[in-house]
Amino acid sequence: MTLLLDDAAVRAGFDWNLAVSALREAYAGAADNARYPARGMARGDHGWLRTLSGIPANDGLMGAKQIAVSLKDARGAFLINLFDQVTARLVALLDGRSVTGYRTAATSALAADLLSAPGPLDVAVIGSGFEAKNHVRAVAAVRELKTVRVYSPRAESRARFAAELADLATPIQSADSPGVAVGDASLVICAARSHDESPTLHGDWLRPGTTVVSIGSTLPEQREVDTTVIALSDVIIADVVDEVVDDTGDFIASRAAGLEVADRVGALADLVAGRHLGRTSAEQIVLYKSVGSALQDLAVAAMCVRNAERLGLGTRIPDFVVPKGK
Missing domain, CATH: 3.30.1780.10 (ornithine cyclodeaminase, domain 1)
Known part of the structure; x- marks a missing residue:
């Protein structure tokens, strides 16, 4: 059967x-x-x-x-x-x-668990839709969440996001800007692109020790994080290395800006199997970039x-x- x-x-x-x-x-x-x-x-x-x-x-x-x-x-x-x-x-x-949708969020949770410093996480979410909610639930399944701050352009979308995740034992706060959402976050989840494909996360907002998860830009014409995010990332983990580096708008823009990333990029499979060390200090900024597989x-x-x-x-x-x- x-x-x-x-x-x-x-x-x-x-x-x-x-x-x-x-x-x-x-x-x-x-x-x-x-x-x-x-x-x-x-x-x-x-x-x-x-x-x-x-x-x-x-x-x-x-x-x-x-x-x-x-x-x-x-x-x-x-x-x-x-x-x-x-x-x-x-x-x-x-x-x-x-x-x-489930596999993207669950894979991000696996990567975030391995790349984030030990202890409860302060989470910032850029985006309030299906992927954003899935990511919070997935991370909550593997790590304790101290706080969640969400930004999306419409206040009613942020309110709906908080209401639909009210069953989680975590305070969910609405932020009026993405920079405020990122604030002191230890984990930043990017799960939305802007309508004009300008980056929604800027490296200037990040503090040392932050782990960034980026899942919203998978094609050459799409942007989600700016070149500063990639420049500041001490370690970059990709689910499909060649596609992330060669075919996503964020990395194409970084290459055009003269950034070399080859010595900082590792495969998620190597991280999971212990062949890649991932984060090696609490102060490092670490980026996980996904295109799906x-x-x-x-x-x-x-x-x-x-x-x-x-x-x-x-x-x-x-x-x-x-x-x-x-």
């Missing part, structure tokens, strides 16, 4: 702690880059189709996420397929929309499938994709 998980079932079966644990295990065994090839992109007159595929090193479920986007009305659909590595049997099909999608999707099976969620249908021999 093949398990089908729509978005409601994915949400019902999701768990932040299990997601971070699944990602930690996946990254610890991710040294073989051939397991996760570069993402593919097909472009047409009316839309585009992106594919991210991979095979985990722990003999877990292999598969792919596909993102289909209509250019006519800017609508998109996300589909994840998971196969058994040994039998090639189709195990599950998932709506990948929520998985995409198939490893993240597949690790979290497989976790959702395991939890859905345990909880009796989803719909089971007879196998309709049957592996064939030669």
